[in-house]
Amino acid sequence: MLTLTDSEIEKQYFMKDAIKDTLALFNKLEQEQIIVEHRTVIEMPNTHNAMLYMPCLDLKEKLGTIKVISIFPDNPKVNLSTTQGKILITELETGQHKAIIDASYLTRLRTGALSGIATDYLSRKDSRVLGVIGTGGMAFEQVLGILEVRNIEHIYLFNRTFEKAQLFKEKLQDFGINIEISVTQDVQEVVQHSDIINCATRSNEAVFNAKDLKEGTHINGVGSYQPSMREIDINAIKKSSKIVFDDIGGAQTEAGEFIQAEKEGHFSFDSTYGDLQQLVLHKINGREDDTETTIFKSVGAAHFDLAVGIGVFKKLFS
């Protein structure tokens, strides 16, 4: 049984790979070569802890994965990550279990890849300024996803704790990102300058004011993964011409601000514009003019983990 740690994967499997493998996934979904089962969630009594199990098969590659994630919200108190994941990879010719690999980096990477892909279809081609709201665990690969698809010249960073945004700037620079980076304590400054805004927070209220948006901005939201959470301003939802989800079914039970917007009558999942698969397969249009406000909202799904899990396995072991 092969094993890979996060740091081993980080050295060998990159954003470019994740985007390529995720784009290939959409074709396989269309050709009905992917079987996704509903995930199993076990909540542990008298705690906020939960275990999630997400199985999925790729009939084309003849490889299956299950991602097992533990979500333990009190972990940061003991200097551990809130979520810890593993992906088990099974070869489907003979059912042999081949590898177990860390899933933390891959989960962040595939989420960044999804935002990158969506941004490629939905943002203005001449987008030059990226605004990052929330520089926590998911943010780094969000930036990498955007940089992969647009020629960004300036990044604005905002975080509730200012020092963390400064450290995040250093991390980007250490990675070799040679772009002007401004750290600000004023979220309005971020929004007023940005062509693309990425939100990755655990906020329970909107993290920006839609009034501050430039014309033609594209927004990615990967936070608010529970009904009680909000990060995208409901007024931004109201003014958007195209709202695209990675997984509409998942979003209906998890994407807090959209659930709220639907309750308030400003939005409807039933008549939503579409999902990322439709966008990539050209069943729905990407951006059509420079004035549209567009939103991509991601909540994740087992098949996205499958795409990168199998991608790593094929890149490293085939």
Added chain:
Amino acid sequence: MLTLTDSEIEKQYFMKDAIKDTLALFNKLEQEQIIVEHRTVIEMPNTHNAMLYMPCLDLKEKLGTIKVISIFPDNPKVNLSTTQGKILITELETGQHKAIIDASYLTRLRTGALSGIATDYLSRKDSRVLGVIGTGGMAFEQVLGILEVRNIEHIYLFNRTFEKAQLFKEKLQDFGINIEISVTQDVQEVVQHSDIINCATRSNEAVFNAKDLKEGTHINGVGSYQPSMREIDINAIKKSSKIVFDDIGGAQTEAGEFIQAEKEGHFSFDSTYGDLQQLVLHKINGREDDTETTIFKSVGAAHFDLAVGIGVFKKLFS
């Protein structure tokens, strides 16, 4: 991440351990310290292959497991086992994934432990003769389970392919089992001599005739795990005073001869005698006299895998 192969586990974790850990499980089930989720099954289109995912948590030990099994019926053609399993073990204080261990030996071992425990409660104390019908993959640990709870002096072996029964006899002897062992091509001879009969076949019809049973025989059935399968004679079901299942819910959808017996009006899951947990916790009686015919039927369940998976982990790594 710790890993263990089947052969590493076989050298360090034995039938005695599996029985002890399984008995402890029943107490934990009673104290509601075990969370079992319904298993997920993915059948692969245009094949007989399937993937099974069985998650379970032990809140007392603060350890969780998921067993992932692939069932590929054509595997023997390429000299591979039909089923291949892994158990992922997660520590539930902080959600860290600790080990991934082979599950083939453990699945056989826990099935043998279940038959052993049931036999301890249901067979005559003076049982001396064990009959084994079907000497395939599951049979070896079935014998070990019985030997752990009764002073067996003679074992009769029957298998559809006679040579395999002879090889099985050698395997038992190589293991150090110093008991008279008869290999026969006549299943009637097995049944007429046996105090305890263990069936572990993939038969689609009864593998013995109930007329040949001695008075007071106990029967264990671990085959017929699909509705189309039969191994225990329906007339044995009819004449039994106590029928005990490892998991009644599972048996209702899997235990072929009982599903058939219910259809024919000879048996009812609703009014069945009980399950192994009730037996071990003395909620129902074990054998009450020497004339009863008794049956234990096992189909398996995630919490039995949990018991031995955690047992191995604690024995080897704590």
